Amino acid sequence: MHSDRLTRTIHSTAFRLAAISTSLFILSYIVVFAITFWVASNALESQRRGAITQEVATMEIRFAHGGLAELEQAIHEENAASSGFPIFALLKKPDGSDFGNVGPLEIKLGWHDYPNAEIASSPSEDKDERILTGFGLRLKDGSTLLVGFDRFNIIETQEAIISAFSWSAFVMLLFAIGVGILIGRRAFSRIDIFNEELHAFAEGQLDRRLAIKGNEDELDELARGVNATLARVEQLMESLRQVSSDIAHDLRTPLSRLRQKLEEASLDVKSPAEFALVLDDARQQIDEILSTFTALLGIAQIEAGVLKKKFAPISLSELCQSVVDAYRASFEDEGRGVSAEIVPNVTILGDRNLIAQMVANLIENVLRHTPTGTPVNISLVTEGPKAVLKVADEGLGIPEHEREKIFRRFYRLDRSRTSPGNGLGLALVHAVANLHSAHIEFGAGDVGLEISIEFPLTAS
Amino acid sequence: MKAAYPGEAMVHTTDIQSDQDARSNSLWRSPVSIAYDQMMKILVVEDDSQTSAYIARGLREKGHVVDLAENGRDGLFLATEAHHDVLVIDRMLPGMDGLSIVKALRAAEIATPVLFLTTLGNIDDRVEGLEAGADDYLVKPFAFSELNARINALTRRPLQNATGTALKVGDLELDFLKRVVQRGGKKIDLQPQEFRLLEFLMRHVDQVVTRTMLLENVWDFHFDPQTNIVETNISRLRSKVDKGFDRELIHTIRGAGYALRSSD
Numbered sequence: 001m002h003s004d005r006l007t008r009t010i011h012s013t014a015f016r017l018a019a020i021s022t023s024l025f026i027l028s029y030i031v032v033f034a035i036t037f038w039v040a041s042n043a044l045e046s047q048r049r050g051a052i053t054q055e056v057a058t059m060e061i062r063f064a065h066g067g068l069a070e071l072e073q074a075i076h077e078e079n080a081a082s083s084g085f086p087i088f089a090l091l092k093k094p095d096g097s098d099f100g101n102v103g104p105l106e107i108k109l110g111w112h113d114y115p116n117a118e119i120a121s122s123p124s125e126d127k128d129e130r131i132l133t134g135f136g137l138r139l140k141d142g143s144t145l146l147v148g149f150d151r152f153n154i155i156e157t158q159e160a161i162i163s164a165f166s167w168s169a170f171v172m173l174l175f176a177i178g179v180g181i182l183i184g185r186r187a188f189s190r191i192d193i194f195n196e197e198l199h200a201f202a203e204g205q206l207d208r209r210l211a212i213k214g215n216e217d218e219l220d221e222l223a224r225g226v227n228a229t230l231a232r233v234e235q236l237m238e239s240l241r242q243v244s245s246d247i248a249h250d251l252r253t254p255l256s257r258l259r260q261k262l263e264e265a266s267l268d269v270k271s272p273a274e275f276a277l278v279l280d281d282a283r284q285q286i287d288e289i290l291s292t293f294t295a296l297l298g299i300a301q302i303e304a305g306v307l308k309k310k311f312a313p314i315s316l317s318e319l320c321q322s323v324v325d326a327y328r329a330s331f332e333d334e335g336r337g338v339s340a341e342i343v344p345n346v347t348i349l350g351d352r353n354l355i356a357q358m359v360a361n362l363i364e365n366v367l368r369h370t371p372t373g374t375p376v377n378i379s380l381v382t383e384g385p386k387a388v389l390k391v392a393d394e395g396l397g398i399p400e401h402e403r404e405k406i407f408r409r410f411y412r413l414d415r416s417r418t419s420p421g422n423g424l425g426l427a428l429v430h431a432v433a434n435l436h437s438a439h440i441e442f443g444a445g446d447v448g449l450e451i452s453i454e455f456p457l458t459a460s
Numbered sequence: 461m462k463a464a465y466p467g468e469a470m471v472h473t474t475d476i477q478s479d480q481d482a483r484s485n486s487l488w489r490s491p492v493s494i495a496y497d498q499m500m501k502i503l504v505v506e507d508d509s510q511t512s513a514y515i516a517r518g519l520r521e522k523g524h525v526v527d528l529a530e531n532g533r534d535g536l537f538l539a540t541e542a543h544h545d546v547l548v549i550d551r552m553l554p555g556m557d558g559l560s561i562v563k564a565l566r567a568a569e570i571a572t573p574v575l576f577l578t579t580l581g582n583i584d585d586r587v588e589g590l591e592a593g594a595d596d597y598l599v600k601p602f603a604f605s606e607l608n609a610r611i612n613a614l615t616r617r618p619l620q621n622a623t624g625t626a627l628k629v630g631d632l633e634l635d636f637l638k639r640v641v642q643r644g645g646k647k648i649d650l651q652p653q654e655f656r657l658l659e660f661l662m663r664h665v666d667q668v669v670t671r672t673m674l675l676e677n678v679w680d681f682h683f684d685p686q687t688n689i690v691e692t693n694i695s696r697l698r699s700k701v702d703k704g705f706d707r708e709l710i711h712t713i714r715g716a717g718y719a720l721r722s723s724d
Contacts, residue, residue, distance in 0.1 A: 290601055291684060298683075310587075325653055326679045329692045357683045364687050425686070 012187060018180025025176070026169060033165040041158055045133075048085065048149045049111070052135055055087055056147050063139055071145070072099050085153060088119055088132060090146040100146075107136040107144040119150055131155070190219050194226070206234040239303040242409065243296055250410045250423075251289060258285050288422075295424040299409065302431040307351055313458060314355065316346045316387055320380050323359040330367060337375035346380055346387045349458045350436045358432040361425040362391040362451060369413075370395030370448070387457050392443060392450035403442050429453075500545035500615060503527045505535030505561065506577065507553050511600075515548065518604045519611070532556025536564055544572055546611050549594075551578045551585060559592045566593035573614040575607075586682065605716035609668040621722070627662040629722050632701065632709055634662055643701060653678065654697045661710065661720040670717035694718060 055078065063071040068091070075089045090100035090107065098104055103118025117132035134148020194210050201208045209230060210223035265278040301307070324340045331338045348355075366376045370393045377392045398406060398413065405411050407430035410423040433440050433453055443450025502524050506512035509530070516526040527544065529535035532553040539547055539561065547565075551558040562574050576589040576597040589597050596610050621628045625637035631644045636659055641648045650658065656678045661669060671690045675681040679689065694710065702708045711719050 294599075294684075322680070326681070326689050327687065329653075329696055330687050330689060333692055353682050356681060360681070360683070360685050364685060367687055422686075 006181075008188060010184075012184035015180040015184035018176055018183060022173060022176035022180070026173065029165070029169055029172070033161075033169075036165075037158065037161050040161060041154060044154050044157055048133070048154070049135075051085075052087065052147050052149060055089075056135055056137065056145070059089070059145065059147065060137075060139075063145075068093060068141070068143065071139075075100055085149060088117075088134070088148050088150065090134075092144045094142045102132065102146070102148075105146075107146045109136045109138060109144075111135050113151070114146075114148070187219065194219075194223070198226075201230060201233075206230075206237055236304065239300055243300045246296060246409045247293075251293065254285060254289050254292075258282060258289075261285075292422045292424065295422055295428065296409070299424065299428050299431045302354065302428070302435050305435060307354065308435060311349045311351060313347050314350055314352045316348050316350075316355070316389070316455065317342050317344045317380060319352065319356055320359055320378070320389060323356055323363065324378055326360070327363050327367070331376065334367070334372045336367075336373055339375070339377045341377075341379040341381075343381050346382055347458055348387055348436070348455045350455070351432075354432045354435065358429050358453070359389070359391075361429050362389075362453075365425055365429075366391065366393040366395070366449075374448075382457065383454075385457050387455040389453045389455070390443075390450060392445075392448060394448040397447065397449050400442075407440070498612075498615065499523050499525070500611070501525045501527070501543065502611065503529065503535070503538055503542075503544040503547045505529045505532065505539075505547065505549045505553060505558070507531060507550060511550075514604070515607065518608065522608060530554075532558070532561055536561045539565055539572065540568060540570060546614050547572050547574045548607070548611070549574055549576055551576055551589065559588065562589070562592045562594050575610055575614060577602075603715075605668070606670050606672060609670045609673060609717060612667045613664055613669065613673065621662065621665055627659065627665075629662055629665050629709060629720055630707070631705075632662070634659060641701075643705065648700050650697070650700060653693060654700065657693055657697055658701065661718065665720050665722055668713050668716050668719050673717070 059071055059074050059078075062074040066073070071091060075091060078087050078089065088100070088102045090098060090102040090105070092098055092107055101119070105114055105117055112134065114132040114134060115130075117130055119130055119132055131151035132148045133151050134146045136144060136146045138144050190211075190213075197208045197210050209227045212220050212223050212227075214220065261278070262282060265275070269275045269278055320342050321340070324338070324342070328338055363376070363378070366374070370376075374393055374395045377390070379388075379390045379392075381388050381390075402413060406413070407426050409427040411427075412423050429451075430440065432438075437456055439454040441452040441454060443452065502519055504512050504515050504519075504526060506515065506528070507530050512528050512530070516528055519526045527538055527542070529538050532555040534555075535547075535549060535553070536556060538544075549558040549561055553561075558576060562576075565572065565574070573596075574594040576585075576594045577600055578585045578589065578597055579600050586597050595614055598607060598610060626633055626635045628634075632641070633643070634641045634655075639655060641650055641655065641658060657674065660674065660677050672684075674690050675685070681689075694712075698708075698710050702710055707724065709720050711721055713719055
């Protein structure tokens, strides 16, 4: 499990990005190091060589003045009072004897390095590091003089630079890898959680959603997108489930009833005339079942939301007016008063046909479920960014706890069980309102039922 | 589609109709038929043989000549090769769908009226069909009387009763520009909806118009309201147009719809 996680972490995008940026950083770090190394070594070296050149000049002058004795004195003095860094000298006299603080060696003319030179005072204990860099010259009397410095200081400085740079590079590398793993792990821990949620969703827990941390990173963005998709899927599944169970429960009953009737008829019916009556009756029932079926499919189709792409600006005012006019005669025939206060020029974005059906269903709901003579009030007004369509009656109303339920398919109040209608009218109202992002509100009044549909107005 | 039409028959593509003879007598017989149906040549393009047999039988009993095609290609071929008065075309067809047939016909400047049959009452289908060049649409399952009424309404015969801006049926006169209606010289006051209703009936004089046709054309309702809007308004119109006159103009055709008759 652990090594598996590590492999996954190493393969993660975050880790790869961390690795790439670290590598790039180390590369530039090496370049910086090389430059620093080169500049520092050079500066040190030229400073030392400058001092040696000066020393050689001094010694030459003293030799010119006082011969070998004076030169030996100069070497001795220099040796004693070395300022800044020790200066080493070796004088090979014409008689073959040496004088100076360097062990015997072959003096070459000009600048040379002398590895393994015996430098008495060198602080280095490693013999290999005892390199003498010196300038050799031949004096007039044939003796040779070598003046130089111990390279050890330069090497030491160089080593110090190298070690400082390597250590910090090492620490940085560790740090980068650590951060990479940490970031990768963090991403993975969220992705693991995402995966768990998605698996749970796939297994049927449709309320599962991805957690959003709120730091607006790309995972939050992804989570939002996925959540929107999941919500949509849940909605579609729910509507599918609902339709299936509705069909199972509410279409089975009339079908079984019909079957019963036909069976009875096959036993009881004697004359062709009677048979024709049974057929007529059966056909009527089938028509009703079919129309219920069509209505159910219509609601499912609306809930699927695909009609949204066909939305166009429609005049809600004209539409409401024409629907109200269509029902005016029906109201008058039942002795109901109709008051319609419709503000002109209210335009919304929507589907004309569906909204006409919605308004019609709201009005029919009043016609069907309130006693004859009950007046109805219809109004359309704008309230800020909303167009509010209100259909109110002065009938018996609906108890508050039942109000939300009236939008369910086939839901009926107990007292309405026997009135005609397929129980889908308000379910369609609900579906159409949702499709148009409209809110449904109930009026607070005690008298009758007041349903408001609040459409968002088109920005114009 | 409601209980108001006891004589109405419905058909569905997947319906099982075994014993056609047993019910045939009551199905096509008189209440639906009206004397003014002209003889027409009608092409039915429908892949479901049961549905096409049902349509063909009904139309033949009305005295029409019916050609049948089972797929889109044959349908298009027949529609282009022979003259027909009306084409009845199913939306979903093997080979070539109904929409493509209509587009092809219209592109070839064949203007034969087309009635689409669609399976779902999808508003998209209706608009798409009409945009492609169809003249009317009907959602399955439908009653034969509905189909018959719509086919009759589609035939492009010149309005015999129109003079200038007025429609005339017997002693009833409707001026659709001045928006004035009079019968026997007596002015009749109509509500705007009643006026539109009467105008539609007069434009389809001596034809059966169904409740659905009226809902669509007079009220622009493309759904099935559960309230008897049509019945209510027809009875109001009747009381204004026919009441007090010897001869009734507006007739109820049982199981089919209504008709404004020029003569008894």
